Amino acid sequence: MINKLISRIRKTGAPIVVGLDPMPAYIPEHLMKAAFAEYGETLKGAGEAIFAYNKGIIDAVCDLVPAVKPQIAMYEQYGLEGLIAFKRTVDYAHEKGLVVIGDIKRGDIGSTSEAYAVAHLGKVTVGSKQYAGFDEDFVTVNPYLGSDGVNPFIKVCKEENKGIFVLVKTSNPSSGEFQDRLIRSTDGSKDRPLYEIVGEQVAKWGGDCMGTDGTYSNVGAVVGATYPEMGKILRELMPKTFILVPGYGAQGGMGADLKPFFNADGLGAIVNSSRGIIAAYKQEKYANYGSEGFADAARAAVTDMRDDIRENAL
Amino acid sequence: MINKLISRIRKTGAPIVVGLDPMPAYIPEHLMKAAFAEYGETLKGAGEAIFAYNKGIIDAVCDLVPAVKPQIAMYEQYGLEGLIAFKRTVDYAHEKGLVVIGDIKRGDIGSTSEAYAVAHLGKVTVGSKQYAGFDEDFVTVNPYLGSDGVNPFIKVCKEENKGIFVLVKTSNPSSGEFQDRLIRSTDGSKDRPLYEIVGEQVAKWGGDCMGTDGTYSNVGAVVGATYPEMGKILRELMPKTFILVPGYGAQGGMGADLKPFFNADGLGAIVNSSRGIIAAYKQEKYANYGSEGFADAARAAVTDMRDDIRENAL
Numbered sequence: 001m002i003n004k005l006i007s008r009i010r011k012t013g014a015p016i017v018v019g020l021d022p023m024p025a026y027i028p029e030h031l032m033k034a035a036f037a038e039y040g041e042t043l044k045g046a047g048e049a050i051f052a053y054n055k056g057i058i059d060a061v062c063d064l065v066p067a068v069k070p071q072i073a074m075y076e077q078y079g080l081e082g083l084i085a086f087k088r089t090v091d092y093a094h095e096k097g098l099v100v101i102g103d104i105k106r107g108d109i110g111s112t113s114e115a116y117a118v119a120h121l122g123k124v125t126v127g128s129k130q131y132a133g134f135d136e137d138f139v140t141v142n143p144y145l146g147s148d149g150v151n152p153f154i155k156v157c158k159e160e161n162k163g164i165f166v167l168v169k170t171s172n173p174s175s176g177e178f179q180d181r182l183i184r185s186t187d188g189s190k191d192r193p194l195y196e197i198v199g200e201q202v203a204k205w206g207g208d209c210m211g212t213d214g215t216y217s218n219v220g221a222v223v224g225a226t227y228p229e230m231g232k233i234l235r236e237l238m239p240k241t242f243i244l245v246p247g248y249g250a251q252g253g254m255g256a257d258l259k260p261f262f263n264a265d266g267l268g269a270i271v272n273s274s275r276g277i278i279a280a281y282k283q284e285k286y287a288n289y290g291s292e293g294f295a296d297a298a299r300a301a302v303t304d305m306r307d308d309i310r311e312n313a314l
Numbered sequence: 315m316i317n318k319l320i321s322r323i324r325k326t327g328a329p330i331v332v333g334l335d336p337m338p339a340y341i342p343e344h345l346m347k348a349a350f351a352e353y354g355e356t357l358k359g360a361g362e363a364i365f366a367y368n369k370g371i372i373d374a375v376c377d378l379v380p381a382v383k384p385q386i387a388m389y390e391q392y393g394l395e396g397l398i399a400f401k402r403t404v405d406y407a408h409e410k411g412l413v414v415i416g417d418i419k420r421g422d423i424g425s426t427s428e429a430y431a432v433a434h435l436g437k438v439t440v441g442s443k444q445y446a447g448f449d450e451d452f453v454t455v456n457p458y459l460g461s462d463g464v465n466p467f468i469k470v471c472k473e474e475n476k477g478i479f480v481l482v483k484t485s486n487p488s489s490g491e492f493q494d495r496l497i498r499s500t501d502g503s504k505d506r507p508l509y510e511i512v513g514e515q516v517a518k519w520g521g522d523c524m525g526t527d528g529t530y531s532n533v534g535a536v537v538g539a540t541y542p543e544m545g546k547i548l549r550e551l552m553p554k555t556f557i558l559v560p561g562y563g564a565q566g567g568m569g570a571d572l573k574p575f576f577n578a579d580g581l582g583a584i585v586n587s588s589r590g591i592i593a594a595y596k597q598e599k600y601a602n603y604g605s606e607g608f609a610d611a612a613r614a615a616v617t618d619m620r621d622d623i624r625e626n627a628l
Contacts, residue, residue: 023425024439032441041441073422073429077438079447080397087394107456108387108419109486111337115387124391125338127346127355133393142421144458145484146491170459172423177460178512184496184505191498194508198492 001137001163002211002218002242005099006267008066014306015267017101017244018061018298019274020089021071022050026279028291031056043081050075050085051092053294057278058089058096060295064302067099067137069244069272090136100136101244105167107142107149114152121153121162138163140222140244143198147205154209154219163209163218166202168234169195171224171247195230196237199223203238216242216268225257225271232260235268243269249276249305255312266314277301315451315477316525316532316556319413320581322380328620329581331415331558332375332612333588334403335385336364340593342605345370357395364389364399365406367608371592372403372410374609378616381413381451383558383586404450414450415558419481421456421463428466435467435476452477454536454558457512461519468523468533477523477532480516482548483509485538485561509544510551513537517552530556530582539571539585546574549582557583563590563619569626580628591615 009015024046031052039045058068068089075086093100106116120139123130141153141164153164169179179195199221206217217240223231225247235243243261248254248271261269280286280301281294289297323329338360345366353359372382382403389400407414420430434453437444455467455478467478483493493509513535520531531554537545539561549557557575562568562585575583594600594615595608603611 021426036441041443043438043440043445043447046438046440071422071426073420073426073433077429077433077447078440079433079438079445080394080401082433082447083394083397105420105422105456106387108385109484112335112385112387115391119387119390119393119396124357124360124393126357126360126392127350129355131357131393133357133391133396142419142456142458144456144481144492145486146488146493148486148488167458170423172459172462174460174462177515178458178508179460181508181511182498183508184498194492194495194497197495201491 001099001157001161002216002220003213004137005066005242005270006216008099009267009270012064012066013310014065014302015270015309016065016302016305017067017069017270017272018057018065018277018302019069019071019103019272020054020057020278021074021274022053022278023074026275026282027053028281028294030292043078046078047081047085050078050082051088054089055092056295057298058093058098060299061277061302062096062098064299064306065098067101067270068093069101069103071103071274087134090134099138101138101140101165102134102136104139105142106139107145109145109148110152113149114156117153117156122156122160138165138220140165140167142167143201150205154205157209157218163220165220165222165244166198166205168199168202168221169223169227169230171226175224196233199234199237203241206238206241210240216240220244222246223261225261228257228260235260235263239263244272245269246272249273255308258309258313262314271309273305277305315413315475316530316534317527318451319380319556319584320525320530322413323581323584326378326380327624328379328616329584329623330379330616330619331381331383331584331586332371332379332591332616333383333385333417333586334368334371334592335388335588336367336592337388340589340596341367342595342608344606357392360392361395361399364392364396365402368403369406370609371612372407372412374613375591375616376410376412378613378620379412381415381584382407383415383417385417385588401448404448413452415452415454415479416448416450418453419456420453421459423459423462424466427463428470431467431470436470436474452479452534454479454481456481457515464519468519471523471532477534479534479536479558480512480519482513482516482535483537483541483544485540489538510547513548513551517555520552520555524554530554534558536560537575539575542571542574549574549577553577559583559585563587569622572623572627576628585623587619591619
């Protein structure tokens with residue numbers, strides 16, 4: 001699956017993933033009104049508004065970017081109707097040729113982790129039949145439980161040719177509370193922060209699940225754009241690991257901050273922007289599009305982000 | 315909510331939570347057959363079999379235990395139909411007076427963590443209306459992203475009088491890969507493992523969200539029964555923190571191993587068993603119940619577990 005992502009990055013020339021995080025405050029009023037007129041102020045109404053919003057964004061950007069990343073929490077909060085909107089979004093993005101990264105940050109142990117992997121990347125067996133639950137291409141995974149938590153995902157990735165991105169250094173201000181703690185060396189070398197230890201382990205896990213041409217692994221890492229110096233170290237520690245980089249734009253990261261996340265081949269990273277694209281119409285810069293023009297504003301924001309990355313990061 | 319849990323523990327005299335992890339291999343054949351006869355070998359059929367299985371267990375144990383803990387991964391793998399079965403299980407357990415701990419191990423940052431909290435513990439706003447998505451009483455939370463990830467859960471816990479259990483030291487063999495790493499002290503005191511640092515932070519978070527009588531916090535911790543010596547240290551570090559203890563029975567923990575997890579008041583811990591109860595009918599000890607008697611076998615296993623804890627742990 002990493003090779004499919006790379007081939008789409010090459011085709012679009014844009015190592016960008018659009019985060020489909022439909023916060024209620026971002027959804028244009030006319031879409032809300034239309035959904036409520038048809039379904040009332042119900043969970044189904046909310047789900048319909050979310051899907052209409054996502055569909056508008058996907059239609060506007062699908063020729064410009066390789067991938068989208070729906071954040072499942074934003075759907076899960078609307079219960080089953082929200083998850084129906086999530087599934088419709090995954091399916092619609094696939095119809096439009098996009099790679100889908102499910103931002104689910106799941107992680108458990110053994111058969112439970114395998115059940116999550118089956119839910120999102122694989123197929124579940126029911127009697128003599130098999131069904132895909134949510135059917136994303138990649139998902140994000142939390143490493144806190146160690147190999148027992150990650151290996152079941154890798155097993156399913158191998159069976160289905162799918163991939164994962166493991167959290168290493170997240171983009172948020174308090175990510176250092178645990179991730180930056182200095183771990184005492186056991187071999188006389190210098191002490192290193194936890195995120196480096198996790199990064200090294202991600203590279204190790206990844207060695208067991210390489211993409212078809214052997215350049216990059218189907219096991220990627222999440223490293224926040226807000227920490228470019230740590231990104232540089234992690235890029236060196238994990239040379240064959242693709243890095244999913246959140247934190248661009250609204251969270252403070254800029255094009256030049258992204259440089260350390262890429263390899264010399266111009267690959268190795270894919271940068272996420274959510275709010276900065278899907279709610280671009282709320283920014284002064286794109287205000288002329290108005291809320292009815294949210295999709296065109298998103299397209300303009302993607303173009304600007306692509307140019308920023310091309311000029312300042314690659 | 316912690317006070318409701320404590321009052322039910324006192325009433326039943328059993329600090330036990332029954333893990334509702336309906337692995338396909340555990341579900342008795344007659345329930346599978348009945349569901350497939352009605353709905354075919356479909357995801358809906360699987361969901362119906364799961365719910366029938368859970369209902370049997372809940373009916374058999376609801377007067378003996380304070381709580382159940384459905385593991386959402388086991389439902390999520392059947393997609394939307396699985397999650398319908400999850401929601402029906404939560405609602406049915408509530409009807410039977412049980413406290414419901416959603417084992418969801420979610421964790422993200424800011425508004426995303428808040429969306430998970432709203433999904434599982436709170437209410438989402440749709441226009442002028444509010445709806446509960448999944449409506450558990452407690453959920454499990456992953457701490458890897460730090461305070462930015464946990465505080466939004468605490469916010470919702472305060473609003474709704476609900477609770478969380480934060481992963482500190484998990485029961486699996488590889489949990490030490492990151493959790494046991496020695497963190498270099500910054501104040502000249504001795505180096506300590508990551509799980510102690512996380513445990514201390516859990517106690518700090520918990521101080522801000524105490525139960526109504528001030529004895530225990532609505533912010534609990536997960537510490538595996540398989541690590542009793544670490545449990546002892548964590549019990550002292552987090553005196554007002556309730557500990558959810560997985561790993562009893564099938565994962566190797568025994569009654570005597572549980573002693574360190576309890577406080578002198580006989581409270582402070584609730585022990586989970588999943589397979590050991592819900593699939594008791596598959597053990598030699600309870601084989602006489604047969605698969606048709608799976609619910610009675612579960613009841614017998616709960617009684618034995620309660621006696622083991624009373625005799626050896628309290």
